[in-house]
Amino acid sequence: MANQVNKLAYVDSKLGVSLPGQQTTRVIYDSINASAAQQYFEFFTNFAGKTEFQTNLTTNKLDSAESMVIKSIQIICNSATANLTDHLNLNITVGNQVVLKDFDPSFNSSNRGLSFDRLHSGFNDSASLEVRLLTDIVIPPQVNFKATLQFSNALLAANDDITIVLKGYGRIFSAGASF
Amino acid sequence: MSAQDKMITVANRLGLTSLKDMQGTTRMVYDSITTAALTHTFFKGAAQRVFPLTNVGANGNQFQVDEALLVEKIGFFIPTDATGATYLGLVGNSVKFDLVIGNKTVIKDATCEFGGEQAFYNDGTVGSSVIDLEGVGILIPPQVEYYVVAKTFNTQTRVATSNRLGCYLFGTGALLNFNTTI
Numbered sequence: 001m002a003n004q005v006n007k008l009a010y011v012d013s014k015l016g017v018s019l020p021g022q023q024t025t026r027v028i029y030d031s032i033n034a035s036a037a038q039q040y041f042e043f044f045t046n047f048a049g050k051t052e053f054q055t056n057l058t059t060n061k062l063d064s065a066e067s068m069v070i071k072s073i074q075i076i077c078n079s080a081t082a083n084l085t086d087h088l089n090l091n092i093t094v095g096n097q098v099v100l101k102d103f104d105p106s107f108n109s110s111n112r113g114l115s116f117d118r119l120h121s122g123f124n125d126s127a128s129l130e131v132r133l134l135t136d137i138v139i140p141p142q143v144n145f146k147a148t149l150q151f152s153n154a155l156l157a158a159n160d161d162i163t164i165v166l167k168g169y170g171r172i173f174s175a176g177a178s179f
Numbered sequence: 180m181s182a183q184d185k186m187i188t189v190a191n192r193l194g195l196t197s198l199k200d201m202q203g204t205t206r207m208v209y210d211s212i213t214t215a216a217l218t219h220t221f222f223k224g225a226a227q228r229v230f231p232l233t234n235v236g237a238n239g240n241q242f243q244v245d246e247a248l249l250v251e252k253i254g255f256f257i258p259t260d261a262t263g264a265t266y267l268g269l270v271g272n273s274v275k276f277d278l279v280i281g282n283k284t285v286i287k288d289a290t291c292e293f294g295g296e297q298a299f300y301n302d303g304t305v306g307s308s309v310i311d312l313e314g315v316g317i318l319i320p321p322q323v324e325y326y327v328v329a330k331t332f333n334t335q336t337r338v339a340t341s342n343r344l345g346c347y348l349f350g351t352g353a354l355l356n357f358n359t360t361i
Contacts (some may be wrong), residue, residue, distance in 0.1 A: 005314050019349070025312040027289040031337045043196055053275060053332040053339060071313055076293050077336030103307040112306035127335065128294035142287050172287060179189060179278050179318045 002140075004069045004136050004169035011138040012171070021076055022178045026068040028169030030055045031163040034079075037154040043147040043164045054163075061144050068170030070137040074130040075105060075149070076163040082155035083126035084109040089150035092137070099137045105129055136168070182338055185315040186195040186249050189301035189338065190255070193320055200352055201245050204359070206352030208235050211345030221278045221346040222296050223326040232263040242321045244355065250351035254309035255291055255329065258343045269308040278317070285317050295336045316350050331346040 007021070030043040044060045049157075062068065070092070077084050084106055092100035095127040109129045139145050147164055180188070183203065190198035210221040210233040221259045227238030242248065255274045259265040273293045279285040291310040319325045 022283065022285055023314050023317065024286050025289060025310065025314070025317075027292075027310075029290060029292075036223050051337065051339075052288075053273075053330075053337040056275070058292070069313070072291055072295075076292065076294075076335055078337075110351075123266075125294055130292075130295050163335075163337060165290065165295070167295075167313070172284075174283065176283070179283070179320070 004071060007136040007137055008067060008069050008169060008171065015140050017065075017067065017141055019172060020174070020178060021065055021171035022174035024170050024172050025167070026066075027108070027165060027167045028057055028068070029163060029165040030057070031161055034156045034160045034162055035156040036156070038092070038156050039151040039154050041149045043149065045146050053125060060168050062139055062141050063173065065173035066171060067141050068166075069141050069168040070099075070133065070139065070166050071168035072130060072132050072166070073100075073105065073144075074128065074165040074167070076128045076165070077160070078162075079156055079160035081157050082151070082153070082158070082160065083127050085126045087152040089152075089176055091148045092145070093147075094137070094139055094145045095143045100133075105131045180315050182249050182251065182315055183238075186247060186318055186353065189318040190320065195247075195320060197245055198247060198321075200356065200358055201247075201353040202290045202352050202356040203240050204352045205350075206248050206345055206354075207346035207349045209233060209345060210235065211256070211258045211263045211266070211343070213258045213263050213343050213344050215341045217339055217341050218328065218330050219344045219346075221327040221329065221344075223324070232258075239324075240259075240326055241324045242319060243320050245353065246270065246355055247321050247353045248319045248348060249316040249351045250278070250312060250319060252308075252309055252348075253291065253327070254347045254349065256308065256345045256347070258345055263345075266345055269342075271334055271343060272308075272331045273334040274308070274329050274331050274344070276327055276346075278325070278327050280319055280325045281323045287311075311319065312350075313357070320347075 088106045090103045180357035253348045256266040
């Protein structure tokens with residue numbers, strides 16, 4: 001996991017971010033309340049009226065002294081009629097660059113799931129899946145980002161909830177030494 | 180960088196030059212609150228609780244001289260009853276939490292999503308309630324207070340829930356070793 005540390009430091013230095021900051025594990029998430037038969041979702045673009053459990057951001061960029069690596073993506077589906085086992089299409093855009101393109105996380109749903117590491121079996125669930133990325137994708141400070149998710153069917157009902165969680169090594173503001 | 184390297188690097192920066200001579204160990208501290216609530220603060224005031232509600236002992240929410248913990252995993256559980264002796268996973272619930280060391284928030288607004296990583300607490304068909312810290316981990320130095328503020332919510336509907344709750348910190352540690360006769 002030290003690669004995440006090196007990559008974040010490398011990209012931050014390339015972008016002129018000089019503050020050392022506090023090393024941390026960063027989790028950001030956004031949840032969308034679906035309308036009936038909705039198939040396309042755009043995350044991290046609309047934060048109005050959401051609770052602290054629906055999103056932990058207020059804008060679609062990290063603060064000036066904050067950055068993170070996307071290492072893990074979790075998708076959660078709250079629906080009685082739909083799940084995550086059919087094909088999905090996930091894109092993540094940082095700035096004006098697509099950093100994850102036409103990715104299908106559904107292969108990690110239900111009993112087809114890959115485990116988080118190679119020592120444990122995967123979690124058998126069609127309503128929650130997590131994919132561990134093989135590359136370290138950096139969200140630099142003050143750069144817009146978004147994620148889009150396309151369902152292959154129109155099974156979602158009104159008021160179903162779709163949540164995306166991005167997790168990885170990060171850096172938050174610190175005026176002193178890092179623990 | 181290994182966990183041991185990180186501990187020594189941070190300790191040196193903090194002026195704790197003797198930590199490298201202490202006994203290496205694997206350490207886990209936990210605290211549980213058996214009154215259901217929307218928000219829980221763990222480890223702060225834990226010296227007032229006794230085993231099996233917590234294992235921090237009389238030192239409470241700080242490690243004694245030359246003892247430290249590099250937090251590598253943070254997990255949550257639900258005590259079955261007021262005794263705290265038995266506990267279960269957070270079936271269907273996730274936890275939003277902050278980790279504070281000294282007067283600095285070192286993990287902010289993070290979530291431990293139920294059914295995420297399958298690394299430590301549970302395996303296979305049961306969802307876990309643990310989060311692996313990325314990078315190497317975060318060091319809790321000796322004699323510095325730490326605590327975790329946590330709120331539970333339904334993983335799917337994202338609505339706050341009121342629960343009993345417990346929290347554990349797991350990772351590489353250091354134990355006091357005098358290296359001389361006493």
